[in-house]
Amino acid sequence: MIHLKNVEKVYRTSSIETLALSNINLHIQKKEFVSIMGPSGCGKSTLLNIMGLLDAPSQGTMELDGNPVNNFQDKALARLRNEKLGFIFQSFHLINDLSVLDNVEIPLLYRRSSARERRLLAQQALEKVGLSNRMSHFPRQLSGGQKQRVAIARAIVGRPEIILADEPTGNLDSAMGNEILSILQQLNSEGATIVMVTHDEAMAKRTHRLVRLFDGSQVL
Amino acid sequence: MIRHLFKLIWNKKGAHSLLIIEIWASFMVLFGVLSLIIYNFTNYLQPIGFSYDRVWVVDLSNNQDTVGVAAKNQRIFDMISAYTEVESASRMSNNTPFSANQMNNNVTYNKISAVPDMYETDDNLYETLDLKLLAGRWYRKEDQVSKFRPVVLNKVLAEKFFQDENPLGKILSKEDKKPFKVVGIVDTFKAKGEFMSNAPAIFVQNESMSDWVQPILIRTRPGTDATFEARLVKDIAALAPGWGIEVSYMTESRQNRHKLTLIPVIIFLIISGFLLTNVALGLFGILNLNISRRRSEIGLRRAMGATGWNVTLQILGEMWTLSLFSILIGLLFAVQFPLLHVFDLAAGVYLWAMVAALLTIFVIVTLCAWYPGQQAARIHPATALHEE
Ligand SMILES: Nc1ncnc2c1ncn2[C@@H]1O[C@H](COP(=O)(O)OP(=O)(O)OP(=O)(O)O)[C@@H](O)[C@H]1O
Ligand SMILES: [Mg+2]
Numbered sequence: 161m162i163h164l165k166n167v168e169k170v171y172r173t174s175s176i177e178t179l180a181l182s183n184i185n186l187h188i189q190k191k192e193f194v195s196i197m198g199p200s201g202c203g204k205s206t207l208l209n210i211m212g213l214l215d216a217p218s219q220g221t222m223e224l225d226g227n228p229v230n231n232f233q234d235k236a237l238a239r240l241r242n243e244k245l246g247f248i249f250q251s252f253h254l255i256n257d258l259s260v261l262d263n264v265e266i267p268l269l270y271r272r273s274s275a276r277e278r279r280l281l282a283q284q285a286l287e288k289v290g291l292s293n294r295m296s297h298f299p300r301q302l303s304g305g306q307k308q309r310v311a312i313a314r315a316i317v318g319r320p321e322i323i324l325a326d327e328p329t330g331n332l333d334s335a336m337g338n339e340i341l342s343i344l345q346q347l348n349s350e351g352a353t354i355v356m357v358t359h360d361e362a363m364a365k366r367t368h369r370l371v372r373l374f375d376g377s378q379v380l
Numbered sequence: 381m382i383r384h385l386f387k388l389i390w391n392k393k394g395a396h397s398l399l400i401i402e403i404w405a406s407f408m409v410l411f412g413v414l415s416l417i418i419y420n421f422t423n424y425l426q427p428i429g430f431s432y433d434r435v436w437v438v439d440l441s442n443n444q445d446t447v448g449v450a451a452k453n454q455r456i457f458d459m460i461s462a463y464t465e466v467e468s469a470s471r472m473s474n475n476t477p478f479s480a481n482q483m484n485n486n487v488t489y490n491k492i493s494a495v496p497d498m499y500e501t502d503d504n505l506y507e508t509l510d511l512k513l514l515a516g517r518w519y520r521k522e523d524q525v526s527k528f529r530p531v532v533l534n535k536v537l538a539e540k541f542f543q544d545e546n547p548l549g550k551i552l553s554k555e556d557k558k559p560f561k562v563v564g565i566v567d568t569f570k571a572k573g574e575f576m577s578n579a580p581a582i583f584v585q586n587e588s589m590s591d592w593v594q595p596i597l598i599r600t601r602p603g604t605d606a607t608f609e610a611r612l613v614k615d616i617a618a619l620a621p622g623w624g625i626e627v628s629y630m631t632e633s634r635q636n637r638h639k640l641t642l643i644p645v646i647i648f649l650i651i652s653g654f655l656l657t658n659v660a661l662g663l664f665g666i667l668n669l670n671i672s673r674r675r676s677e678i679g680l681r682r683a684m685g686a687t688g689w690n691v692t693l694q695i696l697g698e699m700w701t702l703s704l705f706s707i708l709i710g711l712l713f714a715v716q717f718p719l720l721h722v723f724d725l726a727a728g729v730y731l732w733a734m735v736a737a738l739l740t741i742f743v744i745v746t747l748c749a750w751y752p753g754q755q756a757a758r759i760h761p762a763t764a765l766h767e768e
Binding site for chain 2: 205206209212214215234235238239241242243245247249253255257258259262265266267269270271275314318
């Protein structure tokens, strides 16, 4: 599904050069649930960004379904992100001026779909994360756990095959974190491929496979 | 997407209220200025109705001299008419073309009453000013014996009184004075110049022009110059010592009239130009600030599948929605002008001004939002999503 070959990422600013990733070779199978762990600054988010087509590797190739995406234009990348990928972030990234339902609809705005269809899919996604009773609330009226569930609903509303989660439980207490992980496990059992960055060993143990990074390199 | 933009704006309407007020105010100012410009322009497109090249106006004043004024008037006029340099001369009331004087009077036909500009003239004016007759004839000497005073109307006045009926021969009443009889119709007569509206006008025969000191209009032959003017003044002074004599060229008074109309328009334009520039700069600043505040939202949208162009379009779309909002409020005010007849302007003028103001606002807003929209599209999603 996702195949990284000899991936290297260097951040260059005018004065410094940071090697964020080096020589990463990673193959993620369909329907796998993989967790990524490592100390802060070791390149976990960078790796997830590359897998999510939000950033391009400096060296090496990133393949999605066997197709190298290195030379894809903005439009093609946007389309892949929209159709194949769902994102979940540590800080939720909900739009405060939009209701829960409108937040969940966002990915559908960037593809052909009618307003009714959007509404229906968003309602279904919210049902799945157990928030059907909060649809017209605004983000500031929700708890952290509820916010993350909205973000999950937004990530799955477009029925992507892959979900990329960057520390989805990082801002939550362990009870809420467990709840979120259960939802992800449920989605995985229904067929979604999931890559999750985490700092929590216990969480990582509940996934199929653990990838450890240290200073930009794979150590496991 | 439009619904989405609407929600986004609506839910933030508090934060946007200042912008809405600014755009609304700009719209109103533009509506005012453009109404003025369109009004003057549509007027300008209508023919002035007479020819003023080579026409001079001789303004006389008898000052303290009260002896034999009528005879002196007649002699001066006869002398002027006899010059070879003069093609045609005519006497009329003080409201000569392009002058500051105005005169109007109430005239009634069949309970329809109007207050046209009224010009009392002799029989030559038609020739001196080269008026365009549409029907009938100009009044002449023989009309003086009639029990009616002959008049010539312009087309708008004739239409007001008679609609489709033939106006010729119709009798108009004028309070307790000798009634008027319509003998001819001229097209337009915009005595105050091209920028004047085509207002109702009536020409009335005055058979006793010599009784009062009246302006004399002279159509000179081509090539007549200031030497003749000097001679003219000298000859008049010889006939009527002590009188004030002032010769003006209609081409010059026309220019002065135009300035009188155009200067306020230009001043308005400059003021509103400053105002709009200010609003535009403000808008630009607010948008730039807005975008730096919304980096994570933009990053998120990119992650969810928005292209760079989608992001630009969103910024533009939000501004268009906001403008539409403000303009709708503005239109509520603007439609009052034609509905309540606040000024005596045709509804079409206001309508065009609304359309033009709307388009101008959209152009300005688009220009202001374009660069920030492009900047927003260039935000790197991975970076934007990891700030905060
Ligand atoms: N946009 C950027 N420009 C320059 N350097 C960057 C940029 N993004 C990340 N880095 C650097 O790359 C390295 C890896 O960063 P990354 O965010 O991937 O770490 P991380 O493993 O996600 O850390 P954390 O656990 O704290 O989230 C860090 O040294 C970081 O400073
Ligand atoms: Mg990180």
